[in-house]
Amino acid sequence: MAASTNSLISMQSRSGMAASRICSLKPVSLSNQGRSFLSFGFRSMPARSLRVSCAAKPETVEKVCEIVKKQLALAEGTPVNGESKFSALGADSLDTVEIVMGLEEAFGISVEEESAQSIATVQDAADLIEKLVEKKD
């Protein structure tokens, strides 16, 4: 049995920062009193969501990136991907609302204010879109 300080799943949440990373499933070997066993560790998962990042299709993420780039008039070659935080790209509250509206129109969905407030990254938006599209069908 693992000692109390070693746990199979370790979740690190950074207080004060909504840092959301794509979780990577890496085999990690934990040694416990000389015995080693394989376990999977989730790296740096945001505490608020325990979900695997491949929830949204790449095409959805790509489309969200396009809409974001257009709204924020980002320079050619600015890297935008699932991890990108809207605020880190320079989106203010009006930009965010415009982006949500653009997403609603592009995907034929309707986003509640509460859900819109929780969107921090492109990935968040893509996941929410797929959830709403699924509900629609």
Add this chain to the structure above:
Amino acid sequence: MFPFIQKMLSFQRSFSVSPSLQLPSPMETHLWFVVPDEFKSVSLLNQYMELLSPCEKENVLSMRGEQLQKQALLARTLVRTTIARYQINNRVVDPRSLKFKRNVHGKPELEWESDGGQCPSPLHFNISHTSSLIACGVTVNSSIGIDIEEKQRKIKNNILAFARRYFSLHEVEHLSAISDSEVQRQEFVKLWTLKEAYVKALGRGFSAAPFKTFTICIKNGFRRGFDHADVLESGAPEVVVESSDRPERLTNNWQFGLFELVSSHYAAVCMEKDKTSDAGMSVPIRLNVRKTIPFVEDECISGTDAVVPIAGLIEQF
């Protein structure tokens, strides 16, 4: 009257910003702002970086690109140095020592200890940024919300489609009635800033007061009939907020000011009315506006053509 810091060039080596200012009185808002383009000195920006908490530094560095990093740095610097100017309980405040927390809804607040342990700070602040101007409003014993937008801000979506999706019915009607598209765009931006300022003053997050559920109306000044208690002087457009989904929600305890700032921006301020004044009576917001380069220079611009009131009762000093 408290002493203004007039145009003064003194490079402060220490991190205390002096002279200290008296706290704002009731119904006073002090608005401080920076213009990012005026900050070119790398050594000055590095000095500012030293004021930030580790978490704030990390956040600044997570911004994509130098311009955004500079803006994020200036925003935190503005908040810290502005608050530090106000001596609270005769203590000189080091901007680095200030601690911030979020209220239960996520609104940033000042955390501070009084002699009796922790209690809410009498000083309230709210910040707003655009790429070209970052502002921080400060009040005492009154919740405050501010929003700044560039006058020229272009909306990517169709304005009326956007308004129908997010604004209230009356607001859509008001915007639809404007035939000139440029005037319509300007009115949209003004309305947005007022709505944002209100929601930020409430401090309960966007979803607690969805934009659709309240109406902001700029009423042209006119003499009211005898059925109303208050009588407006002609010429002072009044800003009124009404809640459409919860008519019983108190809305007449909030007061607004809308003005043009340095000819390039619209600025909206929303604050709680002074609780000691008669309910329903409108007392002007006393507004003081200062442009700053922290540790280098401050300039009071109230009462100049850099601050042009558009709506709400504003008295500049």
